[in-house]
Every structure is written in structure tokens, then in C-alpha cells.
Amino acid sequence: MLLIRCPYCEETLPEMEFTYAGEAHIVRPENPSDMSDEAWRDFLFIRSNVKGPHFERWRHSHGCARFFNAVRDTVSDRFLTTYKAGEPRPDLASLLSAAGQSESEK
């Protein structure tokens, strides 16, 4: 069972309290009616499905009930960071180098 830090509660809590909510930073367009069929299809269905660091959403369902974003490595299942909804994508390179550092300290 993973431990996840809720950026709103500022606490690291068991996975059970949280619900996965799909890929992050997919913004619903302002005017969907203006979009082409292809663009709308991509918005609805096309996801990056990465092997490695993945920007994704979680909800602290059994806590503060807030949606937030996380970067999780889909290979190791390790969370690199979590941050509030609406905040910009964190810089992946610095996240990875920070994670690498703590890895080598072990």
C-alpha cells in the first residue's frame, strides 16, 4: 500500500484514503463546440500512458475530498511529488535528480 502526501492536508497518508483520477493537465477546452472531431477525440480518450514519471490526478476522497496532482513513476510506483490542482507542472528534470540523490544516499 502506497503512502501519498495530500498537498492540502499536508500529511502523508495511506493509499486507501485516496482515489486515482486519471492523467493530469488535460484541460477541458473553453469552447468545446469549436473543436474538431479529432481534437475532441484526443481530449476525451487519448492519454500518454507513459512508462516512467507520470503526471496524474488523485482525490483525497476519504479526507479533505480535494483533487490534486502527482508525479508518480509507473515503473517503481514511487511518488516524486504531489501538488495542488491548478499549479503548473513541476520540472521533471529537477524532480528526477532529487529522487536520484535520495536513492544514492541509501
Place this chain on the structure above:
Amino acid sequence: MTNFRVPGRGRVQHGKPVTFTFDSKTFRGLEGDTVASALLANGVHLMGRSFKYHRPRGPVSAGSEEPNALVGTRRGKGQFEPNTRATVQEIWNGLQVNSQNKYPSLKFDIGAVNDRAYMLFSAGFYYKTFMWPKSFWDKVYEPFIRSAAGLGVSPSEPDPDHYASRYLHTDVLVVGAGPAGLAAARSAASAGLRVTLVDENAEAGGTLLSEPQVEINGQPAWTWLASELAELEKLGVRIMTRTTAIGYYHQNMVGLCQKLTDHLKTPDAATPRERLWRVRAGQVILAQGALEKPLVFDGNDRPGVMLAGAAQTYLNRYGVRVGSRAVVATSHDSAWYAAFDLAEAGTFVEAIVDTRQEPRSDLVTEAKRRGITVLAGYTVTGTSGRLRVSSVRVNKVQNGKVLEAETLTCDCLLMCGGWTPSLHLFSHTKGSLQWDPEAQTFLPDRKTEDCQIAGAGRGLWGIEAALTDGRDMGAACAKALGKSPAVASVSVGNDRPGTGVSHTELPTDLNPGKARAFVDYQNDVTAKDLRLAVREGMRSIEHVKRYTTNGMATDQGKMSNINGLNIAADALGKPQPQVGLTTFRPPYTPTTFGALAGYHRGDHFEVTRKTPIDGWAEAHGAVFEPVSQWRRAWYFPKPGEDMEEAVSRECRATRASLGIFDASTLGKIEVVGPDAVEFMNRMYTNPWTKLAPGRTRYGLLLGDDGFIRDDGVIGRLTNDRFHITTTTGGAARVLNMMEDYLQTEWPDLKVWLTSTTEQWSTIALNGPNARNLLEPFVEGLDLSDEAFPHMSIAECTVAGFPSRLFRVSFTGELGFEVNVPARYGRALWEKLFEAGQKYDICPYGTETMHVLRAEKGYIIVGQDTDGTVTPYDAGQGWAVGKTKPDFVGKRGLARPDLAAEGRKQLVGLLTKDGKTKLEEGAQIVFDPNQPIPMKMVGHVTSSYHSVAAGRPIAMALVEGGYSRMGETVYIPMPFGTVEATITGTVFYDPEGERLKL
């Protein structure tokens, strides 16, 4: 019967005899014995038959890695457990033990004919033998596989035991209470950390229990052990025995299964049988030691052939000699000491056979001193004896050539092919392993978790090395947690350091193709099977594993993996690290479903949500059905009525006069805020701006893909307040979806959402007398049709209770839904029911609700829709606010496939004979005479017998249904094809006159 017990020896209680039965025969053991040690003390080695060939087998080990001695244990009614390791199960007076995989008896077993037909059962036999003819599959192959498959017999009665689960947070978790684990716990605890020390055995001590000759810091091993355990207790270390670390999960969570009662004759009824622990540790120390490997040679599975280390454990821990005449065959120094211990206890050691040309000289000298023959540079080429080994065939090997055979007489053959570090838990973490060419085994390499491996688990050998390493690893963990531990020096006397070499199958002068040299005992996999798999094209170790089933038994190849790898690597002509190891997965040892289920069984398997009116329904004989997690009254049968009669009566009574229905489970969400109407406009298909306070509207919720997600009647209480109702099952999902849009897409909207499902108790009154009943109870509201027409909402009091009153109908009759705070629900229900007697008020359940709504063509989301249905498909296009610039699903509805012709559309179906009720879910075709497989054009979504229509009615999704009104469709069923006519979906009061009373 010979007694093999050595008086005064071991940790068993010599003054406390215990009797138990094995295959209905009574045996005597001692307190502290396992089933295996007690049977061995009675001279019994034959404890089971193997899985595939039904070969006679005895215990090969003395621990949880045991592949052969699997037995069934019975502790009482419903307390039967198959595949228990006889080497682990402790005995108590009256324990019943049975052998497995035999018929009619263990000594004479018909299934053993498989052994003679072994050519049929070689690697991949499932794939080859059962290929053809196809017609044989059902009648011959499958029954054969089913009866032959599976180890032991499943228990057939409900399990009366109970199981517990707990969480534990600890600074340091030490797995394994052998010398390394004990020393690690001591270091960490001395540094002031909270330490938990677990061991799967009945007592702590590990190898020390089998090596009493060792002296630690000047004390005999067992004296040191007792004082060390007392010291750990004093330091607050939580020591848990009979506790197996079954899995190592992310972020240092380790699952433990603690056995609490299996070793007791009369456990306290309040004590759970097992307890599952979820431990979150700051640091984990894996001190699980190493597992001894067998040597691979023809006949290495005969009862009486066992690991030398196991024989040493039986002698030193249980006071049992495993035979009176032993041959020791080894490629490692450790077995020499086992031979010396046995010789000292009175077993005649016929010879020590070492595969190495030059064994360690001090060992040879010691053997000679004891008068033991040493055969160095030898191989083992066979054994004989029907149900017990009686002789061993050995040959000198010179310059790679196997010379002529010599035969040694014995009643036990003790073997050792080296030791494998136990790294199963480490592998669970995806920690990587590195091949150590010197030790000929894999050792831990890169870690992914905050853990340390101590002692034999990382290839260190001997008690001193284990104690020192454990101490240092414990200190390393303490440092990692910010403590500065003090480390004491350790001195060890009479230690038994050693090394060895590793082999594939041993060389032989006989035809290796005929050798029954077992690698995996539990799955009956031989060296020949592995080589055959490689010859037949298996290149990856994962394929070799699956083709031969090597390592796939319940022991996960604890003994067989490295031998299997050595042989496969040799056959492939590749070094071992290039071949690689298969993955270990939790659980480390077989774990009961009871332990995993814990408290979640029976009534506690899932929560049961009950409405405030549930108790009344129960008292009035309701039959219940589960709806999502709710328990809902399904129908209220009167004495002698079946379901159909009860439902018909409830339908008739409601339409004729008055029905009362508990609708409390309806999902409810309160939407509040200055932007509430804007939020509603964006979420629902319908327009909300012009809905006046005091009015309600049917709302339809789509996903952005354009498909129906939910529906419900929504009331506007004030300009900034809506009372949403959702489907019973959809409430949580809908709130989640709304919160998602609100929090992440439209955080600027000033709207607050609150789940109010449980806050309101909802009573629906339906029927021409609904107003007549309700009116006298209502204060502050004119209930007349003019003042409070259909689709109205108001706040008022009903029977003195504050209420939100809806005029709404899901039956087609004049209807009201009274919402009162949940705590008043039952009281209001009882008042209404009493006053309703003069209108012959009839309580009805969900089935009648379904029939009444179907007669009116009202859909149920999730029954008449399935996640691929648009509002237009479901005949709800009228609810779509086409002029709104946007709402969730609007753009989705314009997707080409959703706007295309020929989609499945919701229509009514009337069977032509007017009698047959269609089956919900039945598939529909246009042409019943087409060849199979037929083209299916839709399915029946709802089907009931309708009292109002006087015939069965149904709804169905049918391709192009709207343009096929009056056409005939066919529903092929097992009893024959049913013909039905496509109609509209409203079967009763199409003008809606009855709503307007």
C-alpha cells in the same frame, strides 16, 4: 516399532507425551514436536505421495520450505486444512493428521501407476497429451485433468474460526530471529528505537536451535539465547513467533501472518486463529538465512533421503535421529558436521560421500578419528528401497569419468548441495540480485526500499559472521533513523564455518535419460524435464519454468530454483546470470484465505446500508434486495403469496387508491451558492435559468463523451439553492464527478456541493388518494393542483416535522415525495400508514416501483441504459437544452458516431402471444432463420408482467428502433424463438391525465 528419540536431547519436553493420529493410527510424540519430528521419532518417513507420479515421499526438510510432507489436519468440524507442512504443524493431544494424494492407502496407491507411465508426463505434458482429438476434450481430458489437479482436498464446511487484522507502526522490523536477526534487533533497540522481531518458527533462535554446541560470549548457545531474548524484552522489543512475513510491499509495508491457535488443543474461543498484520516500518532488516539445496541424482526423492541440515535440526532441536544407518552425500562442509552430530548420538554413519576431490583436511581428520569412511571425489548415481531408502549407489569420479559403482547400505541418506540465501521478500520489492560466481548463487544487489539484508541472506556463513553482520546492520538502520548506536564485540566458540560447490545433476555411469533425478519435488520436475524443455525450444527461464512447472508449486521453488537454473543454464550453454531467475511473489508461504479476509466475511463482507424505515419493513414481512450497498424492501408478501402475486396486488392497490414507498435511498445533493444555476446549466443537459424557485425538473446528466451517466428530479428551492436527486447507485459517483468539474475546471464558480442522501428520509405516496391522505398533515402549503401542480417543490411541515415536499411521480399516478430529516422518517411513515388505512394504503417495494415506472416508460439509468446510450437513444432528447452554448456532453453528442443513423434506440416490445414474458438481457435478431452466429441487433432491458396492461410488457434497445414501429423482431431462447412487436415505451395512460388530479 523402533524409537528414534534420543533421551534428554533437543528442546522438546521429554516428560510430556502427546498423542495424535496419522491416517487414523495413533502415534506418540512429545510437547514441542512437529508432526514430522514426531513421526520420524516413530521411524516413519513415508508421509505423502507426490502430485504427478504419486511417488512415495517423506520429509526432505525441517521447515516451511518443505515440498513433500504435505498433510491434511483436522482440528474440529469445519476446521480441516489441506497441504499443511508436517514440518511446521505442531502436535497436540487429539490432533488428526491425514496423508494426501493417495488411494486407497499411503503404502498402496493406485495413482502410482502414473510413475510407471512417466514418459507420458514429461515436460509440457499438458500441452502435448491433451491436444487431440478435439472431441476428447470434454469427456476424457478435462475430467482427467480436473480430478488429477490440485493438491489435497478442499475443505467443504464453513470455517468456524475467526481471523483478525491489525496495523503496526515500528521504527525497525526485523524478519527472522536467528543469530543475525537477534543481533540486529539488539543494536536497533539499544539505540532507543521501537523494534519488532518476527519469526515463522514456534520459537526464536533460528540456526542456534540446531547448533547447541556453539558458545557465544562464553555462554552455551541456548543459555545465551534465553538471556538475549530476556534482554530484548526488557528493551521493549516486540517479539512475535509463529509469524511469517508473507509479503514486502511499497514504502516498507510488510504483511505478517501470525498463527495463534493451530498449535493449541483448546484455544480460547475469543482468540482469533490467525492475525494479519500490516506493518509500516522505518527500516526493515531481512535476516531470513539460507535454504539448503538438495543434490540432484536418480532416486533423490525416496523416503529417508533428506537434507543434512534437516537431519541436524531433527537431532538437535527435536531429539530425533532420522535413521540408524546414515550415508551423507554432500558438496558443502556443513553436512560433515551433521554427520558428526548424528554419529555422536548413536547413528552409524556408513560414509561421508563428498563430490569434491579434496574436502577440507580438518573435516577429513575428524571423520577418520570417528571411524567414518570418507569417499571424496564421488558421485551418487542411485538409491533403492520401495517405501524407504535401503541402499545408495555411489561411484568414484576420476578425470571427469564415472568409475564403477559401489553400494552402501543405509536407512537414511543425508544430502547437501549447498545453500541458497532466502531473498524472497527482497525480491518482492523488485530489489535486484547479482550472481556471485564464487558462492554460485544470487546475492542482493540494488535496493528499492529502506532495508538491510543481514547474515546468510547475503552469503555470509557461520554463527559469528551472522551475529557480527546482524549487529552492524542493526546499527546501520539505527543510524539511518538518526540514532547513534553502540556496538559491542562478539566472540563465538565452536563455530562451524564452511564453503561448498554447486552442481547441476550429478554425473552418472547409467543412462541419464532414465534417471529420476528430481529438482522440484512438489511438482515432480526432473533434471531431464528441464533439459527436454530447452531441447524443445524454451530459451527464457520464464518459459522453462512454465513448460516444466519447475518452481511453480506452493513452495515457489524454495529448494529447486537454483538447481533448476544451473541445469537450464548448462543446457542452454550460458552462464547463470544471463539466464536469470524467475520472480518470487507474495505470499512467502501459503496463507489462508481466512487471514486475508480478516473481519470481512459474512455480514461484514460489505457494509449494509439501511434506511430509517428499514425496521418497519422488516417487521411487516418485507423481502429485501441489495441495491448498491443498500438493503431495500423488494416486496411485501402476504401469507401464502408468491412474489408475482404480491407485486400484482401492490401495483393494483397503488393505481386504484394509494401506495406508500420508502424512497430514502435516492441519492441527494444540495447545490448552494451564487453561481448554483450556472453550475447546473453546465452540468446537466437541461436549461435551469428559467426554472422558478418552487418548481422541479427532470435532469439528465451526461459524461463529456455524450453518454447518459445519471438522472433524477431536481428542485429549485431558492435562486441559489437546488435539491438534486440521483439514482440510488449513482449518488457517490455523481458527487465525485461534480466535484471534479467544480474543483478542477471551474474553480471560479461560487458553488458548494453537499451530499445529503442520509440526511433526508424520503417517503413516496402514489395513487389517486395521495393528496387526500397527505393534506390533513400539511401545514403552510396549499396542496391543490392549482397551487401545487405536478413538478413542484416546497418547504412546509408534515405531521409537525420540517419537510421538503415534492409533487412528483415515478408511477404515473398522482404522487408526492415527502422528505423529512432522517430521524423523523419512521415516525412519519407510521402516522401516514395508520391514517392511510381508510384508503387501503399499500406499502410496496422496489419491484412494484419498477413495474409501475415501466408501464409509463420511465427509464432506469443503468438498466435501460448501459454507458453507450445517448439521450436521443433513450428517447430523452426533449431533456437536452440545445440552445445552451455548452454543457457536459454537448460536444460529445455531436461526435459523428453518436449522431449517426441506425443506433440502438429504446423502444417497447410486446410479445405476439400476449403471454410470454421476455427475459431481461435476451438478445434480439431481425431474421430468426439466419445461420448461427446470428447478427444481434439489440437486447431486452426491462421486462415485467403488467397488471395495468393485462399482459407482459418490455423495453429494449434495438438498432434503428424508432423507424421500426410495428415491425416484428425475434428473440431466440433455449425453449424456442419468441416473436415480439416494436412499440412505443408508454403502456399506460399515455396522455398523463392521472398525474393531473
